[in-house]
Amino acid sequence: MTVTVGHDSAKTRQTLTAGGKSVAYYSIPAAQAAGLGDFARLPAALKVVLENMLRFEDGKTVTVDDIRAFGDWAKMGGQNPREIAYRPARVLMQDFTGVPAVVDLAAMRDGILGLKGSAAKINPLVPVDLVIDHSVMIDEFGTPRAFQANVDREYERNMERYVFLKWGQNAFDNFRVVPPGTGICHQVNLEYLAQTVWTDKDQHGDEVAYPDTLVGTDSHTTMVNGLAVLGWGVGGIEAEAAMLGQPVSMLIPEVVGFKLTGAMREGTTATDLVLKVVQMLRKHGVVNKFVEFYGEGLDNLPLADRATIANMAPEYGATCGFFPVDDETLRYLRQTGRDEARIALVEAYAKANGMWRGADYDPVYTSTLHLDMGEIVPAISGPKRPQDYLPLTDAKASFAKEMEATFKRPMGVEVAVKGEDYKLSSGKVVIASITSCTNTSNPYVLIGAGLVARKARALGLTRKPWVKTSLAPGSQVVSEYLNAAGLQEDLDAVGFNLVGYGCTTCIGNSGPLQPEISAAIAEGDLVATAVLSGNRNFEGRISPDVRANYLASPPLVVAYALAGDMNIDLTTEPLGTGKDGQPVYLRDIWPTNKEIADLVHATVTREAFLKKYADVFKGDPKWQGVKVTDAETYDWPATSTYIQNPPYFRGMSKTPGTIKNITGARVLALLGDMITTDHISPAGSFKPTTPAGKYLVERQVPVSEFNSYGARRGNHEVMMRGTFANIRIKNEMLDAVEGGYTKGPDGAQTSIYDAAMAYMEQGIPTVIFGGIEYGAGSSRDWAAKGTALLGVKAVIAESFERIHRSNLVGMGVIPFEFTNGDTRKSLGLKGDEVVSIEGLEGDLKPLSIVPCHITYADGTTKTIQIKCRIDTEIEIEYVEHGGVLHYVLRDLAAA
Template sequence: MTVTVGHDSSKTRKTLSAGGASVAYYSIPAAEAAGLGEFAKLPAALKVVLENMLRFEDGKTVTVDDIKAFSDWGKMGGKNPREIAYRPARVLMQDFTGVPAVVDLAAMRDGILGLGGNAQKINPLNPVDLVIDHSVMIDEFGTPRAFQANVDREYERNMERYVFLKWGQKAFNNFRVVPPGTGICHQVNLEYLAQTVWTDKDQNGEEVAYPDTLVGTDSHTTMVNGLAVLGWGVGGIEAEAAMLGQPVSMLIPEVVGFKLTGTMMEGTTATDLVLKVVQMLRKHGVVNKFVEFYGEGLDHLPLADRATIANMAPEYGATCGFFPIDNETLRYLRGTGRDEARIALVEAYAKANGMWRDESYDPVYTSTLHLDMGTIVPAISGPKRPQDYLPLTDAKASFAKEMEASFKRPQGVEVPVEGEDYTMSSGKVVIASITSCTNTSNPYVLIGAGLVARKARALGLNRKPWVKTSLAPGSQVVSEYLNAAGLQEDLDAVGFNLVGYGCTTCIGNSGPLQPEISKAINEGDLVATAVLSGNRNFEGRISPDVRANYLASPPLVVAYALAGDMNIDLTTEPLGTSKDGKPVFLKDIWPTNKEIADLVHEVVTREAFQKKYADVFKGDEKWQAVETTDSETYDWPATSTYIQNPPYFKGMAKTPGTISNISGARVLALLGDMITTDHISPAGSFKATTPAGKYLTERQVPVSEFNSYGARRGNHEVMMRGTFANIRIKNEMLDGVEGGYTKGPDGEQTSIFDASMAYQAAGTPLVIFGGIEYGAGSSRDWAAKGTALLGVKAVIAESFERIHRSNLVGMGVIPFEFTGGDTRKTLGLKGDEVVSIDGLEGDLKPLSLVPCTITYADGSVKTIQIKCRIDTEIEIEYVEHGGVLHYVLRDLAKA
C-alpha cells in the first residue's frame, strides 16, 4: 500500500525517531511555526483531522486556507463550519453492508467496460477489511452443540455469499476478508486491526507515520475511538467512494468536551456508565458533532470501558466519541499483543504532535458537560430507545406505566403455553442475550456476568424455561479467558452457551422463539420483553414477537434470565429460590469489583490475544473449502437469489446529466418522527406474504430458506421489496395500519413496493414526507438504495440523521427540510396531494431555499419554502451524475 501525500507548501514534514526507526510525519507544531495559525489548544480529535489537511495539502482538494480554518475554529469558540476534504486511512466493513459494496464494485467493473475503460481500474485504493460477522443466527441455544450447529447452518444459508466474497478477496487489491466465526468487526478492529498510529510508504518510498483513521459501514465503527482511532460509520455508498479514493466531504465539526471525574462505585458497570452518558448527550444535542472525553476520571477508566462508551456514539447522536492517547492506550496496545516498536511510535508520535493526554491536557471545546462517575447507579434503557434511561430501581414501575401509556394493554392476561407447565403474560422476558458489540469487548462486564452465573449456579438457580438465552462474544479471545477462568461452564449451566461469534440479537438475528411461546404471545396480544447487552432496542428490531426491549449490562442480562420477568424489581424482590428453599436476591449473586478485577488480571493476557489472532484471515476448514473463480469480472449466476447485478450502471452515458425540477410527484409515504433506518431498510426476518417473500416463493425458495434481509443484501430485487416493509412502521396515509403499506394510484391500500411499481410504470415521480430525525439509527445503505429504486426523487422532513442524509444524496435522492415552522401536520397533509419542487435547475447552490408547491385533493394550492439538503459542492456533482458511484465510475473511465 502506498499513501499519496500532498505538496506540503508550508514545509510541515519532519522526522521522528521511535522504536529504533525513523519515520516522516506531518507536524502540527511546525504548521504553527510556519505561521498557519494557533493549534495547540485544539482537541486531540480535531488535531487528527488537521494532520489530515497538512498531509494532503495540494492547493486543490486541500488548501492552506483549509488549514488556517482550524486556527479560526479555536478563536471562534469552537465553531467554523468550513467544508473540507478528509481522507481516512482505511475502510472497515461487515458482511451485511459489505456484500452490497462488493456487489457494487463488481458491477462497476462491468460498467467501466461498457464505458470503454479497464476493469482493473476498479480496485480499492485504500485498505479494506471486511469481517463476516452478521450472518450467524441463533437457531440453537442452551446446549453444548449450539455453536457448531449455528455455524453449520450459517454456511448452508450463506454459501452463495461466501463464494462471492472469496471471489472478491481474490479479484480486488487492498481487500481482506476475516472469515466467519472469528468475531465482530468492531472487536477485531479494536483488538487487532487498529494501530492508533498508522505507517505506510509514500509515493517516494519513504515511511510516513500518521494517525490511524477509518470509516466503516457499521455505525458502531465508533467503538475504536476508545483506542484514539478516529472513525465513524458511513453508509456503504460513502464507504465505496472512500475506498475508491474519493475524499469524504465534511464540515469542520464542533467538538463537545465531556469531562469525567471521580471513580465508579461498587456494584456498577461500564454499561451503567454508558447509558447515563447516552442520556446526557442526547439531551445536550450532539448530532453532527464530535464528542471528546477528558478529565482526571480517565485515569481510572480502563480502555475496555472507554470502548464501551465510544461504541454508543450513534445512540447519543454524535459522529464519534473520542478518547485521546494516554498511558492507558499504551497499556491496552501492549496487553492485546501489539508490537513493541509500534507502541513506542504511538507514544512518541502523540507527544510530538500534541495529541497526548496528561494532567495538563485542557483544550478549547465548543461546549462541555461534566459527569462524576461516583454518582452512577445500576441502570437499564428501554423499552424502545437507547436514551430511555432507567435506574434499575425504577424498572418495574416504568414497565407498568409503559403498558398503560405506550402499549395500551392490560396487565395480568395469562395465556397457557401448549405442552408446558407455565403461562405467558406481558412482561415475561423471552430473550436474554449477552450479544456482541457494545459490551463483549469489555472483559470486566463479561467476567462479571460469568461470576453472577457461578454464584447463581451454586445456589441452584437457573434461567426460567421460557427465556431464550445466548452468549455471542465479539471475538474468540472472550472464550479463551472465560474458559481459562472456568466461567464458561457456569454460564452454560444457566443457559448462556456459546451460540456464535457475531452480531446476533442486536440486529434481529436472535432466531425464532419456541413456536408454542410465539403462539401464546400472539394469541394473547401480549407485550413480551427482551433484555440484551447490545446497543439498539428499536421497535421490531430484536424479534417480531417482542415489543419491549431493554439494554442492560451482561451481569444484569443473566439476572433477568434468572428472574424471567420485567414485573420483578430486581433491587428488592427475589430472583428465585435456592436449592434449600430460601429466596435469592440480586445482592446474593453480585460479584464485588475486586473479584472481577482480580480475575481479569489473571486470565486476560497478551498471549491469549496473540494466539487467537495469529491466523485471523485463514479461517476454519469450512472457509478454506469454499471454492471460487479467478476471473477479473464476476460471473453473475442467473439463478442466485443472494447475489444479483444491480441496475445502477446499465445504459449509463459517458457524460452526466443535470439536476431537474420535480413535477407532479405523488406521495409514497407520510411518516412521523424518529423514522429510523430500521423502519426504512430491510432488516431481520420476513414472511411469505410480503413482496420479498413472494419473490422468493416464485423462485421455489422454501420459507425455511428465506434467511434474513441482511443476508440477502446482495440482491436488489429482494431488498427493494423490503424497503419500508418494517412490521412496525406507520404510514399516516392509512389509519391504524402497521407495516409497509400505502395507497396506490387507484387510492386503494397496497404494499409500498406494488404502489411504487405502478407509479413508476406510469412515469410518476414519488416523494416521501417525514418528521424529526428522519433516518436515525444504523448506517444502512439500503435505506437509501431501496428508496432510490422505489422511484423516490425527494424526501422532505423536519430534520435528518447525518449518515442517512448523505446516503440519500449518494444515491441521487434529494433530501429537503421544512422551514418556517412548516411540518406535515401544520400543512394538513394526507398523502393524496400532488407535489412539485422548482428551483433545482440551473445554478443550484448547496443548502438553497427552493419553492415547493402542494396541490391538495380539493384543488387548493399552497407554496412553501424548503431547504435543499445537498450540503456541499461535491454533493451537487454527485446528484448531477445520478449518484456518487456514477461520479467515480465516469472519472475512472476517463483516466
C-alpha cells in the same frame, strides 16, 4: 500500499525517531510555527483531521486556507463549518453492508467496460478489511452443541455470499476478508486491526507515520475511538467512494467536550455509565458533532470501558466519541499483542503532535458537559430507544406505565403455553442475550456476568424455561478468558452457552422462539420482552414476537434470565427460590468490583490475544474449502437469490445529467418522528406474505431458507421489496395500520413496493414526508438504495440523521428539511397531495432554500420554503451524476 501525500507548501514534514527507527510525519507544531494558525489548544480529535489536511495539502482538494480554518475554529469558540476533503487511512466493513459494497464494485467493473474503460481500474485504493460477523443466527441455544450447529446452518444459508466474498478477496487489490466465526468487526478492529498510529510508504518511497483513521460500513465503527483511532460509520455508498479514492466531503465539526471525573461505585458497570452518557448527550444535542472525552476520571477508566462508551456514539447521535492517547492506550496496545516498536511510535507521535492526554491537557471545546462517575447507578434503557434511560429501581414501574401509555394493553392477561407447565403474560422476558459489540469487548462486564452465573448456579438458580438465552462474544479471546476463569461452565449451567461469534440478537438474528411460545404471545396479544447487552432496541428489530426491548449490562442480562420477568423489581424482590428453599436476591449473586478485577487481571493476557489472532485470515476448514475462480469480473449466477447484478450502471452515458425540478410528485409515505433505518430497510426475518417473501416463493425458496433481509442485501430485488417493509412502521396515510403499506395511484391500500412500481410505470415521481431525526440508527446503505430504486425523488423531513442524509445524496435522492416551523402536521398533510419542488435547475447552491408547492385533494394550494440538504459542492456533482458511484465510475473511465 503507497499513500499519496501533497506538496506541503508550509514545510511541515519532519522526522520522528521511535522504536529504533526514523519515520517522516507532518507536524502540527511546525504548521503553527509557519504562521498557519494557533493550533495548540485544538481537541485531539480535531488535530487528527488537521494532520490529514497537512498531509494531503495539494492546492486543489486541500488548500492552505483549509488549514488556516482550524486556527480560526479555536478563535471562534469551537466552530467554523468550512467544507473540507478528508481522506481516511482505511475502510472497515461487516458482511451485511460489505456484500452490497462488493456487489457494487463488481457491477462497476462491468459498468466501466460499457464505458470502454478497463475493469482493472476498479480496485480499492485504500486498505479494506471485511469481517464476516453478521450472518450467524441463533437457531440453537442452551446446549453444548449450539455453536457448531449455528455455524453449520450459517454456511448452509450463506454459501452463495461466501463464494462471492472469497472471489472478491482474490479479484480486488487492498481487500482482505476475515472469515466467519472470528468475531465482530468492531472488536477485531479494536483488538487487532487498529494501530492508533499508521505507517506507509509514500510515493517517494519514504516511510510516513500518521494517525490511524477509518470509515466503516457499520455505525458502531466508533468503538475504536476508545483506542484514540478516529473513525465513524458511513453508508456503504460513501465507503465505496472512499475505497475508490474519493475524499470524504465534510464540514469542520463542532467538538463537544465531555468531562469525566470521579470513579465508578461498587456494583456499577460500564454499561450503566454509557446508558447515562447516551441520555445526557441526546439531551444536549450532538448530531453531526464530534464528542471528545477528557478529565481526570479517565485515569480510572479502563480502555474496555472507553470502547463501550465510544461504541454507542450513534446512540447519542454524534459522529464519534473520541478518547485521546494516554498511558491506558499504550497499556491496552501492549496487552492485546501489538508490537513494542509500534507502541513506542504511538507514544512518541502523540506527544510530538500534541495528541497526548497528559495532566495539562486542556483544549478549547464548542461546549462541554460534566459527569461524576461516582453518581452512576445500575440502569437499563428501553423499551424502544437507547436513550430511554431507566435506573434499575424504576424499571418495574416504568414497564407498567409503558403498558398503559405506549402499548395500550391491559396487564394480567395470561396464556397457557401448549405442552408446558407455565403461562405467559405481558412483561415476561422471552429473550435474554449477551450479544453485540457494545459489551462483549469488555472483559469486566463479561467476567461479571460469569460470576453472577457462578453464584446463581451455586444457589440452585437457572434461567426460566420460557427465556431464550444466548452468549455471542465479540471475539474468540472472550472464550479464551472465560474458559481460563472457569466461568464458561457456569454460564452454560444457567443457559448462556456459546451460540456464535458475531452480531446476533442486536441485529435481529435472534432466531425463532419456541413455536408454542410464539403462538401464546400472538394468542394473548402479549407484550413480550427482550433484555440484551447490545446497543439497539428499536421496534421490530430484535424479534417479530417481541415488542419491548431493554438494553442492559451482561450481568443484568443474566439476572433477568433468572427472573424471567420485567414485572419484578430486581433491586428489592427475589429472582427466584434457591435449592435451600430460601429467596435469592440480586445482592446475593452480584460480584464485588475486586472479584471482577482480580479475575480480569489473571485471565485477560497478552498471550491470549497473540494466540487467537495468530492466523486471523485463515479461517476454519469450512472457509478454506470454499472454492472460487480467478476471473477479473464476476460471473453473476442467474439463479442466485443472494447475489444479483444491480441496475445502477446499465445504459449509463459518459456524461452526467443535470438536477431537475420535481413536478407533479405523489406521496409514497407520510412518516413520523425517529423513523430509523430499521424501519426503512429491515435487517431481520420476513414472512412469505411480504413482497420480498413472495419474490422468493416464486423462485422456489422454502420459507425455512429465507434467511434475513440483512443476509440478502446483495440482491436488489429482495431489498427493493423490503424497503419500508418493517412490521412496526406506521404510514400516517392509513388509519391504525402497521407495516409497509400505503395507498397506490388508485387510492386503494397496497404494499409500498407495489405502489412504487405502479407510480413508476405511469412515469409519476414520488416523495416521502417525515418528522424529526429521519433515518436514525444503523448506517444502512440499502435504506437509501431501496428508496432510490422505488423511484423516490425527494425526502422532506424536519431533520435527518447524518449518515442517512449522506446516503440519500449518494444515491441521487434529494433530502429537504422544512423551514419556518412547518411540519407535516401543521400543513395538514394526508398523503393525497401533489407536490412540486422548484429552484433546483440551473445554478443550485448547497443548502439552498427553495419553494415547494403543495396541491391538496380539494384543489387548494400552498407554497412553503424548504431547505435543500445537499450540503456541499461535491454533493451537487454527485446528484448531477445520478449518485456518487456514477461520479466515480465516469471519473475512472475517463482517466
